[in-house]
Structure formats: structure tokens, C-alpha cells
Amino acid sequence: MNHHNHRSAAQLWLATFAIALAFCGSAIGQTPAPAAAEKASLHPAAPADEIEQLRREVEVLRTLVQQDRDAIAELRNQLAAVKAIGPRAAELAGAAMPDDAKDATAGGKPSGPPEAQAGNQAPEKKEGLVAGWDGNHAFLRSADGAFETTIGGYAQLDFHGYQAGNHPPNTFLIRRARLDLQGRLMRYIEFRLEGDFADLASTQLRDGWVRLHRYDEVQFTFGQFREPFSQEEMRPDAVQDFVERSVANNLAPSRQPGLMVSGVLHHGTVEYQLGVFNGKGLLAVNNTGTPDTAFRMRFAPWKNSSNSWVKGLLFGGAGAYGRNNQGLSVRGVTESRSTIFFAPEIVQGPLWRANGELTWLLGPLAIRAEYDQTNQERRGLGPHGTTLPGVLAKGYTGQVTYLLTGEEKPDNGVLTPRRSVFGDEKSRGWGAFELKFRYSYLDINDGSARRNRVSTYYFGPNWYLNKFVRYLLDFGVERFQDPLRTPRPGERNFFVVLSRVQFSF
Numbered sequence: 001m002n003h004h005n006h007r008s009a010a011q012l013w014l015a016t017f018a019i020a021l022a023f024c025g026s027a028i029g030q031t032p033a034p035a036a037a038e039k040a041s042l043h044p045a046a047p048a049d050e051i052e053q054l055r056r057e058v059e060v061l062r063t064l065v066q067q068d069r070d071a072i073a074e075l076r077n078q079l080a081a082v083k084a085i086g087p088r089a090a091e092l093a094g095a096a097m098p099d100d101a102k103d104a105t106a107g108g109k110p111s112g113p114p115e116a117q118a119g120n121q122a123p124e125k126k127e128g129l130v131a132g133w134d135g136n137h138a139f140l141r142s143a144d145g146a147f148e149t150t151i152g153g154y155a156q157l158d159f160h161g162y163q164a165g166n167h168p169p170n171t172f173l174i175r176r177a178r179l180d181l182q183g184r185l186m187r188y189i190e191f192r193l194e195g196d197f198a199d200l201a202s203t204q205l206r207d208g209w210v211r212l213h214r215y216d217e218v219q220f221t222f223g224q225f226r227e228p229f230s231q232e233e234m235r236p237d238a239v240q241d242f243v244e245r246s247v248a249n250n251l252a253p254s255r256q257p258g259l260m261v262s263g264v265l266h267h268g269t270v271e272y273q274l275g276v277f278n279g280k281g282l283l284a285v286n287n288t289g290t291p292d293t294a295f296r297m298r299f300a301p302w303k304n305s306s307n308s309w310v311k312g313l314l315f316g317g318a319g320a321y322g323r324n325n326q327g328l329s330v331r332g333v334t335e336s337r338s339t340i341f342f343a344p345e346i347v348q349g350p351l352w353r354a355n356g357e358l359t360w361l362l363g364p365l366a367i368r369a370e371y372d373q374t375n376q377e378r379r380g381l382g383p384h385g386t387t388l389p390g391v392l393a394k395g396y397t398g399q400v401t402y403l404l405t406g407e408e409k410p411d412n413g414v415l416t417p418r419r420s421v422f423g424d425e426k427s428r429g430w431g432a433f434e435l436k437f438r439y440s441y442l443d444i445n446d447g448s449a450r451r452n453r454v455s456t457y458y459f460g461p462n463w464y465l466n467k468f469v470r471y472l473l474d475f476g477v478e479r480f481q482d483p484l485r486t487p488r489p490g491e492r493n494f495f496v497v498l499s500r501v502q503f504s505f
Contacts, residue, residue, distance in 0.1 A: 312361030389447025
């Protein structure tokens with residue numbers, strides 16, 4: 001714009017000078033004769049062709065001046081248009097800018113003219129959903145990142161085979177068929193909703209909770225979820241090493257409606273849960289007015305150590321207190337569900353639970369053990385309202401698993417084989433193979449003649465085709481103390497075969 005102004009000024013000056021010369025010439029031609037004669041006597045007459053040349057130059061200068069005036073008017077119109085779209089300039093620039101350029105300038109100072117900076121004060125809000133696959137789950141995510149949910153689930157097809165004689169029929173069954181949604185809302189609100197379509201008791205809901213997770217050290221969970229007691233119970237169903245949990249798991253409470261505060265301290269070396277629950281089962285209300293209170297702590301003091309021998313050592317314990325009002329005691333049932341060796345009894349009064357647990361992970365080797373005990377009082381249930389001895393149950397279990405293909409065993413996560421059956425050409429193989437053994441024991445005693453105990457031995461292989469599909473095979477021996485309560489009266493040993501095909505995503 002400055003270049004045009006300078007050129008226009010020069011042209012205007014030349015035009016003015018030429019017009020002045022022409023005016024002077026015309027004035028000389030109009031002077032009186034004596035003066036003209038005197039002028040003529042002093043200077044010779046100018047040739048006519050020179051005068052005509054000057055006139056043509058003046059016309060050219062006039063044309064140039066008019067063109068410059070038109071250009072200046074056009075520039076003024078464009079400047080007015082730019083000022084008019086100033087409030088939208090930043091938005092238009094942001095829409096055309098690549099994502100990496102936006103990220104690079106997100107933390108810097110605003111650039112561009114003041115009009116564009118003023119229009120950048122209220123950026124346009126992103127809208128819409130993004131769907132995809134993260135390698136483990138399908139997901140839905142809002143464009144602004146405020147909402148995200150993953151879609152997962154698993155299905156388990158089992159086979160239960162029993163020895164000949166008085167036993168349940170051999171059968172296939174859909175043990176679990178579950179679908180779950182879990183995610184977060186507004187960054188700090190987490191949620192989970194899980195249902196079981198293989199449930200025959202019309203209580204399809206398993207997990208249904210909301211968690212406020214602003215800090216890892218203090219989190220608040222509300223809804224229905226697992227009461228914090230027993231590491232075997234707290235491990236998800238889809239990552240159990242055996243087809244069924246051990247017989248000692250009869251003493252652990254499962255999912256209950258309630259609320260809990262939990263957290264992880266000291267860089268993950270300490271984990272705790274403290275909650276209150278109805279204590280009566282899935283979707284069940286409390287009939288005592290006193291909630292079950294449960295507290296659990298788990299320690300991994302060498303979690304961040306470079307020493308592989310102690311890095312995977314975890315231990316802890318849990319305790320719980322509640323009350324029963326004409327409730328049922330614990331039940332004694334074997335892993336194979338072949339028989340109930342101790343039928344529940346009516347209990348009333350305080351309920352106490354205690355637990356100790358240990359996990360030791362050494363690369364492909366995993367050792368797990370725990371001890372559980374419950375004491376359920378029977379106040380006012382004897383003759384004339386007297387108190388009967390409580391139902392005392394003690395159980396423990398220990399197991400060892402070893403991955404023959406060398407993968408590292410996770411604590412509660414999904415195992416991913418180094419080479420999967422359905423992998424690409426470079427990573428294709430036979431999957432991961434694992435050997436396992438478990439011993440469990442449970443003794444239930446009501447202080448009278450009704451006492452029984454069982455010892456179980458389970459062993460077999462696991463085959464992980466990939467991280468989504470696996471096959472479990474368990475050979476079991478269930479040994480009863482009271483032969484009269486066995487599936488075949490008079491026999492102490494009962495042999496079973498359990499298998500499972502599981503698909504998860």
C-alpha cells in the first residue's frame with residue numbers, strides 16, 4: 001500500500017507541473033501584442049510538434065492518476081471487508097489449521113492481528129462420537145474427551161464329567177455369558193455395568209457402580225460390587241486359573257449393594273478398601289439394620305524394586321463384621337458342584353470373618369495361597385431361647401501355576417501369549433501353555449454331630465490360543481471326611497473332570 005501511495009504522489013506532482021506549464025503557455029498566447037512581440041523578440045517560437053508532445057504526456061499522466069485512484073478505492077474496500085470478518089477470522093483459521101499445528105500452538109501466545117485474537121476468546125466446541133478398537137476392547141469416545149466407554153464381555157462353555165455311580169449327569173453348560181460397559185465421564189467419574197445372560201435366577205445384574213476417582217489415594221465407589229474379602233474372590237472370573245474357585249471360597253462374600261472408600265498409596269505398594277454393605281447377596285436388602293463392614297489391605301513393598309525375586313511378592317489380609325437375623329450359615333459345596341457336604345443352618349447374631357493372603361509372582365511361575373475363617377453365632381435358637389454353639393468354618397487353599405512357554409504371569413490381568421494361534425506370519429505359533437496344581441481344604445462345624453470336611457486336589461493344563469480365547473482342563477479328586485455325605489455313600493474319594501472354553505473381549 002505504501003508503494004502505491006508514493007507512486008501516486010509522484011505522478012500527481014508531474015501532472016500538476018505539466019498542467020502548470022500548459023496554463024502558462026495558454027496565458028502567454030493571450031498577452032497583448034506588444035508584450036508578445038517583446039517576448040518573441042527575446043525567444044524564438046516553440047515548434048508545434050513539441051507542444052503536441054507535451055499535451056499527449058499530460059493525457060497519459062491523467063490516465064495513470066485515475067487508475068491509481070481506482071486501485072486505492074479497491075484497497076479501501078478490501079480493508080473494510082477484512083475488518084468486517086474480524087470476529088470470525090480466528091475460527092476460520094483454526095478450522096483450516098492441521099491438528100499437529102493446533103497442538104504446537106496450544107500453549108503459546110496468540111498470533112495474528114488484534115481482530116483475530118479477539119475472535120479467539122470463545123473457541124468452537126467439539127461435538128460427536130468416535131468409535132474404534134483399542135486392541136482389547138471396542139470403545140465409544142466423545143470428540144472432546146469428556147466421555148469414554150469400553151464394551152467388553154466373555155462367555156464360558158463348560159463340561160462337567162463325573163465317575164460312574166450315584167452322581168449328577170455329565171453335562172455341558174453355559175457357566176457365564178456376560179456383557180459389560182465401563183468407562184469414565186467428565187474425567188473423574190468412572191462407572192461399570194455388567195450383566196449375566198446365563199443367570200437363571202432373574203438377577204442378571206452383577207456389577208453396577210459409580211466411582212469418584214479424583215486422586216488415586218482416595219476413591220469413592222457406590223453401587224453393587226464385590227465386598228473386599230479374599231484375593232481369590234477379588235480376582236475377576238475371566239482370569240481364574242481353574243475352572244471353578246477353590247472350596248475355601250465358600251467362606252467369602254461376593255457382590256453386595258453398598259459403598260466403599262479405597263485407594264493406592266506409596267506408588268502402588270499399599271492398597272486398601274473399606275466399605276459397608278447389605279451383606280445379604282445380589283440386589284438383596286438388609287434385614288438387620290446393621291450393615292456388614294469390611295476392611296482389606298494388601299502390601300507389595302518391593303513392587304518398584306529391580307530384584308525379580310521379591311518384586312512380585314504381595315501379601316495382606318481382610319476382616320469383616322456383620323449380623324444375621326434368621327439367616328443361613330455358610331454352605332459346604334465342592335468345586336465340581338457334585339454335592340453339598342454341609343447344608344446351611346439357621347444363624348442369628350454377630351458374624352465375623354477373617355482372611356490372610358499371599359501371592360508370589362516369579363516370571364512364568366505364580367504361587368497363591370490364602371486362609372479364610374467365619375464364625376456365625378446362633379443366639380436364641382436353642383430350647384427356651386438359649387444360645388447354641390456358632391457355626392465355625394475354616395478353609396485354606398494353595399496353588400502353583402507355571403507357563404511352559406515363558407510368558408510372565410500377571411496378577412489380575414489377561415495373559416497375552418508371545419505367539420498366538422491367530423497371529424500374523426511373524427508372531428504366529430501355538431499360543432501359551434500352562435501347568436497347574438491346587439490343594440484346598442474346608443472344615444465346617446456347628447458344635448454338634450453335624451460336622452464335615454473335605455480336601456480337594458485339582459491339576460491339569462491351560463492353553464491360551466491368544467489373549468481372547470483359552471481352554472482350561474481340570475482333573476479333580478474330592479475327598480470327604482464323612483463317607484455318608486458323599487455322592488456315593490460309603491466312598492471317600494470322588495473323581496471329576498472339568499473343562500472350559502472361554503472367549504473374552
